[in-house]
Amino acid sequence: MKIAVTYNDGEVFQHFGHTEEFKVYDVEDSRVVSSEVIGSNGTGHGALAGLLADKNIDVLICGGIGGGAMSALSENGIEVCAGANGNTDDVVDAYLNGNLVSSGVNCDHHGEGHSCGDHEDGHSCGHHGNDEDSADAGCGGCSDEEGGCASGGCGGCSGCHSGELTVEGPNAGKVVKAHYIGTFNDGTQFDSSYDRGEPLEFVCGAGMMIKGFDAAVANMEVGEVVDVHLMPSEAYGEPDPRAVFQVEIAQMPGAEQVSVGQQVYLQNMNGQPFPVKVVAKDEKTVTFDANHEMAGKELNFRIELVEVL
Numbered sequence: 001m002k003i004a005v006t007y008n009d010g011e012v013f014q015h016f017g018h019t020e021e022f023k024v025y026d027v028e029d030s031r032v033v034s035s036e037v038i039g040s041n042g043t044g045h046g047a048l049a050g051l052l053a054d055k056n057i058d059v060l061i062c063g064g065i066g067g068g069a070m071s072a073l074s075e076n077g078i079e080v081c082a083g084a085n086g087n088t089d090d091v092v093d094a095y096l097n098g099n100l101v102s103s104g105v106n107c108d109h110h111g112e113g114h115s116c117g118d119h120e121d122g123h124s125c126g127h128h129g130n131d132e133d134s135a136d137a138g139c140g141g142c143s144d145e146e147g148g149c150a151s152g153g154c155g156g157c158s159g160c161h162s163g164e165l166t167v168e169g170p171n172a173g174k175v176v177k178a179h180y181i182g183t184f185n186d187g188t189q190f191d192s193s194y195d196r197g198e199p200l201e202f203v204c205g206a207g208m209m210i211k212g213f214d215a216a217v218a219n220m221e222v223g224e225v226v227d228v229h230l231m232p233s234e235a236y237g238e239p240d241p242r243a244v245f246q247v248e249i250a251q252m253p254g255a256e257q258v259s260v261g262q263q264v265y266l267q268n269m270n271g272q273p274f275p276v277k278v279v280a281k282d283e284k285t286v287t288f289d290a291n292h293e294m295a296g297k298e299l300n301f302r303i304e305l306v307e308v309l
Helices: 049-055 067-075 088-094 131-135 213-218
Strands: 004-006 021-028 031-037 059-061 078-082 175-184 187-194 200-203 225-230 244-248 262-269 274-283 287-288 301-308
Touching: 004 088, 021 088, 031 088, 049 067, 059 088, 067 078, 175 213, 213 225, 213 301
Parallel strands: 004 059, 059 078
Antiparallel strands: 004 021, 021 031, 175 187, 175 200, 175 301, 225 301, 244 287, 262 274, 274 287
């Protein structure tokens, strides 16, 4: 099997139609045996499907993608897993382990799009843990996966979206690039795109970012820098007590191996993985918290709008 990932400097490139490179992985027995980076030769959008088909690609992993490109890839027999972000090697490992869920067509703007924003990798395009997630979590078992706000941007959302614009402003619906520094009220920095050396790219108002971040960028001019203070309602919301739930260890394969403080992935009723934190454990039960780690927190962002594409 061959897997191609939209590629830019080690990360999943977030605009399928504009990708200049793919990293191609040869897989045997669910393990990567070799990989190489290939150029797209300037080919755009639908024509990329033909390029990948010529390379005998079986699976494409990408960030954002539009309906036309998705159809072209399907017609060429290529499976598409959209909405991915972060390090390409890690993303492929997640796919091979069954922990990568496709968002499907995730942008109606500019023909293609961008995925759930650089969520920062460890968070994946998952869920905050609603009733359906928690109620059926015991069916899926536990899987370890390192999490954190390290390499995508804590402005990101918790799921991939493809629908209506959530904000109004000159930049709404446009692909933008923005640098930012995120801090808590005590001044502690929790994330920075400057530290990663490249701005965050996303479709403004498409639901890829938290509401307050989107709203700020929607009305900015290129080169402008603004400071915003976001209440939880404009960020990750308040913690939901219904997202804290207890499961009997005997009913969940792998639960006996988890420890308090660890982040693991469970599966909801549709077989989709979502991140949870182990908050308590005894001989018979383990308690999980599916709330986002930023839930209930006031956040501060210094945002610099770098480019509007």
